[in-house]
Amino acid sequence: MNQIAQLPARVRLAGISKSFASGKQAATPVLSDISLELEQGELVCLLGPSGCGKSTILNLIAGFEQTDSGAILLDGSPVNKPGPERGVVFQQPTLFPWLSVLDNVTFGPRMAGVKKSVYLPEAERYLRLVGLQDFHHHMPWQLSGGMRQRVALARAWLPNPEILLMDEPFGALDAQTRLMMQELLTSVWQKTGTTILFITHDVDEALFLADRVLVMSARPGRICAEFKIPFPRPRDVEVLVADVGYGALKQKILHIVREEARKSMTGTAQ
Numbered sequence: 001m002n003q004i005a006q007l008p009a010r011v012r013l014a015g016i017s018k019s020f021a022s023g024k025q026a027a028t029p030v031l032s033d034i035s036l037e038l039e040q041g042e043l044v045c046l047l048g049p050s051g052c053g054k055s056t057i058l059n060l061i062a063g064f065e066q067t068d069s070g071a072i073l074l075d076g077s078p079v080n081k082p083g084p085e086r087g088v089v090f091q092q093p094t095l096f097p098w099l100s101v102l103d104n105v106t107f108g109p110r111m112a113g114v115k116k117s118v119y120l121p122e123a124e125r126y127l128r129l130v131g132l133q134d135f136h137h138h139m140p141w142q143l144s145g146g147m148r149q150r151v152a153l154a155r156a157w158l159p160n161p162e163i164l165l166m167d168e169p170f171g172a173l174d175a176q177t178r179l180m181m182q183e184l185l186t187s188v189w190q191k192t193g194t195t196i197l198f199i200t201h202d203v204d205e206a207l208f209l210a211d212r213v214l215v216m217s218a219r220p221g222r223i224c225a226e227f228k229i230p231f232p233r234p235r236d237v238e239v240l241v242a243d244v245g246y247g248a249l250k251q252k253i254l255h256i257v258r259e260e261a262r263k264s265m266t267g268t269a270q
């Protein structure tokens with residue numbers, strides 16, 4: 001089904017590096033000469049040890065931070081500030097507690113002065129896609145954690161972004177809710193064709209979601225391994241775990257991630 005190899009890269013990171021200074025200390029290199037591409041409609045998961053720079057990559061693509069060197073290109077044009085074509089979903093849904101579900105989801109277009117007749121049908125569509133069609137008038141405190149994250153997902157998808165940047169969005173959810181969210185995400189993604197960069201610490205999550213998994217090294221972060229995920233879609237977690245190739249691939253990825261985590265703990269990264 002996947003014809004991404006013939007399509008142009010939607011996002012290209014060309015040799016980017018990034019350091020952060022802290023107080024009077026010399027700047028610490030966080031990312032070193034990272035090059036990667038996200039193809040149109042591709043779902044790529046980024047794994048790596050804590051502190052290796054995964055969120056920094058996402059923040060650079062989102063335009064929240066600037067690179068020290070190298071370029072970030074979106075459809076060939078340089079990125080240096082946030083834009084509506086890039087949606088972001090964080091681990092915490094960050095909803096406005098005083099606004100209803102519908103008002104949270106439509107906050108962006110309302111502030112941008114988009115006509116209600118334009119944004120309302122789309123908001124209703126996304127709320128239906130995430131299974132919240134009966135919760136338009138609920139307040140965030142009346143929702144479960146998973147429901148709040150579904151509101152955040154609908155809000156991020158409403159402007160119809162070309163790219164969705166997701167930073168451990170299901171990391172705070174229990175295992176069952178997380179699995180349901182993964183199924184929900186892939187089903188909406190297959191309907192919209194959005195390009196997704198998804199950060200996770202969970203190899204099973206990456207294997208369920210991704211077309212491709214990138215593994216980062218200990219800091220300063222580089223892409224040290226890449227895996228194409230061969231399992232057909234739509235994926236079913238029970239079928240996946242019974243697949244003989246699943247365990248072998250999981251073990252291979254886990255080995256690299258743990259090795260890099262060990263280096264980052266013992267400070268032996270190059």
Ligand SMILES: Nc1ncnc2c1ncn2[C@@H]1O[C@H](COP(=O)(O)OP(=O)(O)OP(=O)(O)O)[C@@H](O)[C@H]1O
Pocket residue numbers: 020021022030048049050051052053054055056057
């Ligand atoms: N704005 C900032 N100012 C200073 N240092 C920063 C800033 N953002 C990130 N860092 C540093 O950059 C390094 C990488 O952080 P980042 O959040 O990208 O890692 P990560 O791989 O996403 O970690 P985790 O998996 O734990 O979330 C850390 O040492 C962090 O302290």
